[in-house]
Amino acid sequence: MTSHFLVVGGAGFIGSHLVAGIVSGGDHCTVLDNLQTGHLAAVDPRASFILGDLADPVTLDTVLASQRWDGVFHLADLSLVGESMREPMRYLTINPGNAGRLIDACIRHGVRRLVFTSSANVFGNADAAPLDEDTPMRPASAYGEGKFIVERMLQWAERVHGLQFACLRFFNAAGADPGGRLGEAHQPETHLIPLAIDAALGHRPPLALYGDDYATPDGTCVRDYVHVSDLVSAHLLAMERIEQSSVHYNVGLGRGYSVREVIESVGRIAGCTVPMHCAGRRAGDPAWLIASPSRIMRETGWRPRFTSLDEIVESALIWRRNHPQGYETAALQRSLLA
Numbered sequence: 001m002t003s004h005f006l007v008v009g010g011a012g013f014i015g016s017h018l019v020a021g022i023v024s025g026g027d028h029c030t031v032l033d034n035l036q037t038g039h040l041a042a043v044d045p046r047a048s049f050i051l052g053d054l055a056d057p058v059t060l061d062t063v064l065a066s067q068r069w070d071g072v073f074h075l076a077d078l079s080l081v082g083e084s085m086r087e088p089m090r091y092l093t094i095n096p097g098n099a100g101r102l103i104d105a106c107i108r109h110g111v112r113r114l115v116f117t118s119s120a121n122v123f124g125n126a127d128a129a130p131l132d133e134d135t136p137m138r139p140a141s142a143y144g145e146g147k148f149i150v151e152r153m154l155q156w157a158e159r160v161h162g163l164q165f166a167c168l169r170f171f172n173a174a175g176a177d178p179g180g181r182l183g184e185a186h187q188p189e190t191h192l193i194p195l196a197i198d199a200a201l202g203h204r205p206p207l208a209l210y211g212d213d214y215a216t217p218d219g220t221c222v223r224d225y226v227h228v229s230d231l232v233s234a235h236l237l238a239m240e241r242i243e244q245s246s247v248h249y250n251v252g253l254g255r256g257y258s259v260r261e262v263i264e265s266v267g268r269i270a271g272c273t274v275p276m277h278c279a280g281r282r283a284g285d286p287a288w289l290i291a292s293p294s295r296i297m298r299e300t301g302w303r304p305r306f307t308s309l310d311e312i313v314e315s316a317l318i319w320r321r322n323h324p325q326g327y328e329t330a331a332l333q334r335s336l337l338a
């Protein structure tokens, strides 16, 4: 039997890959997105699209009452760590507020399952050891704090209303659809791999390396990069798994790469040196973030298909070379919506 899922934030980087994964698997999908950072052209044409904002309770009620939903995926957050440290109250009101409205609407309209895209930032300043689900949560940014609050809300929603949920703490999402249709096109872009690729291709000024005096082997921050297609399978497996019980999963490869190693990988794959300069540390950046993905692997059978940094970088580079302007311009997006 086919299912019908609602993907909130399905026009964004991870969401658009998830939507393509759902419809390619034979299920139905509707996207709810306000396009503040997403792209209409990234939404698979086999999915339905609703332009709407999570902040609007009337829209949420209308969408959730419109049919029976087999599950909801929530990927629609403000997600710039640096910005969250300059505007903490904005992050602490908007992200938890929107999630609270969505959870409440799900409960009132009888949705039984919700998968929330959380973040490794709930852990804050961790040490070099891979982080499992028992690691204490001490967010070091307002963005991470907002994710933490939403995770707690979901626990109450389950306890009082029986909503089954998954919190997926993603580490660094990267790469692009191996079919070449989808990729990463944030505006502004803050993620290292697309920034390094653009610097290598001459689309941007030299890359700023934020901090080279961390307590890591080469002084630069270490992160766990996981391919966006592997995050799609993590979402789908988590949605299945919560039929049995709610879950928290840390999702990464279980291996870290430093900023310098990423820059070297981009240079190797692009066949040139990445122009760069050293800048100071950014507030809210932990030195290490490496996942222990043992629990999701054990409980759902999740296995990442892209296990090396070079493979991830290569898929991102191919997409960027073929889409130097990203997706559609704002003007084209408006005309598509007209």
Ligand SMILES: NC(=O)c1ccc[n+]([C@@H]2O[C@H](COP(=O)([O-])OP(=O)(O)OC[C@H]3O[C@@H](n4cnc5c(N)ncnc54)[C@H](O)[C@@H]3O)[C@@H](O)[C@H]2O)c1
Pocket: 008, 009, 010, 011, 012, 013, 014, 015, 032, 033, 034, 035, 036, 037, 038, 039, 052, 053, 054, 055, 074, 075, 076, 077, 078, 079, 098, 117, 118, 119, 120, 169, 170, 171, 172, 173, 174, 186
């Ligand atoms: N990209 C990463 O490395 C990463 C890592 C960990 C967690 N996450 C989380 O995964 C999720 C998706 O990340 P992404 O990189 O795809 O982000 P993105 O900005 O590309 O996608 C977010 C989507 O949500 C939409 N959106 C935002 N606010 C909305 C609102 N109020 N109403 C309706 N739609 C709204 C945007 O228009 C966009 O299409 C986010 O919650 C983010 O915090 C991302």
